[in-house]
Amino acid sequence: MAACSFQSITKSFGPTPVLRGVSLSIADGEFLTLLGPSGCGKSTLLRILAGLEVQDAGSVSIGERAVDGLRPKRRDVAMVFQSYALYPHMTVASNVALPLRMRRLSAFQRFPLLGRLLPGTARTAAEIDVEVTRTCKSLGIGHLLDRKPGQLSGGQRQRVAVGRAMVRHPAVFLMDEPLSNLDAKLRVQMRAEIKELHQRLGVTFIYVTHDQAEAMTLSDRVAVMLEGELLQVAPPQVIYADPDDRRVAEFIGSPKINMFDGVVREHGLIDVAGSTLAIEVDALAGAPLTLGIRPEAFHLADHGGPGALTGSVRMVEHIGSDLFVHLDLAGVDHPLVARLLAERAPHIAPGQDLHLRVFPDRVLLFTRDGRRLRRRVESGRASVTPIRELAR
Template identity: 35%
Template sequence: MQVRLEQVTKTFAGSKNTQATAVKELDVTIASGKLVGLLGPSGCGKSTTLFMIAGIHDVSEGHIYFGDHDVTALPSDKRGVGIVFQNYALYPHLTVWDNIAFPLLNAKEMKKRLKQRFAELSPPMANFKAYIQRLVEEAAKLVELTAYLDRKPAELSGGQQQRVAIARAIVKNPSILLLDEPLSNLDARLRVQTRDEIKRIQKQTGITTVFVTHDQDEALSICDEVIILKDGVLQQQGPPQEVYDHPANQFVAEFLGSPQINLVGGSIKANKLYLGNEEWFALPESLSDQPVNIGVRYENIRPDRENRKQAFEATVTSIARTGGTSTVQVRLADGQPMRLHRDSDDVLQEGDRVRLYARPRTVYIFNAEGEKILQC
């Protein structure tokens, strides 16, 4: 099911008759069958957008379409969506079977649709109860919880509880699955394991899925596309690697990547890029003289072993070792800091003077305000 938001705005009433805009004039299309991440810092409008898709929040302005059907004014229970909340919202006194079956047995609109589907089964089944049993078992099998159907939530790990919540959402055979920060309550190991499970389940079911997260590693690792928001405004949408390699502006470049992209001040003079006061390299395109911000990802900076003309000087200030990798902090001649990845064959020590190199095609140039990219 394709999801389309056209000029969608959401405002909330504030104090003293003021209004706060959480989402502003959002135009996005989520292709059918894709896993798409809504990504951005806390307070950027991710969950608000998700809740408008779900029908939990009303739309202040604009329209939401599922396929060609305008669902803007449609109640949540008639939209055919499954939603998984951050806190799982499992019933502690019910078994896994009962938690998964709950929406099938307790939602009037859902039971009505199920009975219609039951009547159309071919070959027919003996009774409605057996049909429910089959749906629950299919959902449990999909999330690999068949052996746990008689257990209570307290007897499960955090990752298993999360999979119960996913099974409860997909047992309804939704057209769209909505996940609101589903991994935030898990430890690091379980987050990696569960995000892989989400990817597997989504691919197996083919359900259009919208995944809200502030963790860019999660989004980049499992999503087909990411939608990046800032202050309720769309910054960029596209495949994760494409957005990482070709950010639309400085905010996107800073938000994606770990460690964060290096950003230093520079300037363009006579179509040459200056790093601080040092001429770096000539630009392939004609750009006007102006102050700029220069972005270079840490994995693209290397010690210069070939005495390149385009190398620049720096001093090593610290080396952080994390297992088998090391991150080197350096300071440029004008005092600006940078980080780079240290290869196993780089022999660097604190205080060393080094010459560093980055291929010009890996250097991003932003205008001084960071609102647009001049070269990518």
């Protein structure tokens, strides 16, 4: 078990910067997810921790120990790969046993054929067998020990990959998109199993994914990455409800958060999309900003006017309990998407005009360059830009 930390890691592949100074600390026993779109550098960060990739600058430590320059096997980490990377010519048992063989048998004892004749090889091999069997049984693949990976289903392969990682009790568990090769149903099931595994083992998990549902359900904390930068590291609910950055707000949540450019009219009022919303804002008149409103922050209003957004319905999507209404607003080039409770919303048809109101405390304010503006200083947060500075 160990805490991990990255200090100002940078990495480029050729001329392309992949990581631009990433610093991150992960507590002992924490489940941390690196979340971001393809190519954001999250896998590279994980591979640097594992020692499969060497950073250009910065340092990595596991436990109290700087591990820069250590080979992967000396770092006490285990990894589950996206493709599982099982050795196709070996049985399940041999796959799971390999990390133990490499650690407990000397190079001579591992030598093909001849190694078996050396003293001690047989005894160590028997011990390894016992542990492998125990591990596989605990994962429900005890009956598959003699199969080859090619004969297994996707879920079973995944379990073998997990077994190979956990058999040697690593300090840190690394997982690189381990569920992306499974079908949707199995993915949900394996997600629950991974969560259980983490609770059972109690060691540090670092999990890479581009799937926000996985990140939200599994993690103690989520680290959102974009273009080689860490944008925010926080518990899932905070990432969703209280993002630090416009890009985080836009990446998390489906359908996507609505973004409108607005201008402060006077204290407490903001002009946006042809309307004026009453939102507590401590800024001078004329300050430009961007409002982020999640689809579920809207509710239906009977009439338009100040405080309501009015537009014509472009499209309605029913998803059962809720419906998504796409609304064209005057002077805004992209439609507003609102999530309304199906039972509360009367029959809404495309073409009709609709009035929506917003819960003011659920509107997220951003500067035009994407930084979050918070209305009042929350305890323990220093990253708030005083809003007065803006109007200057």
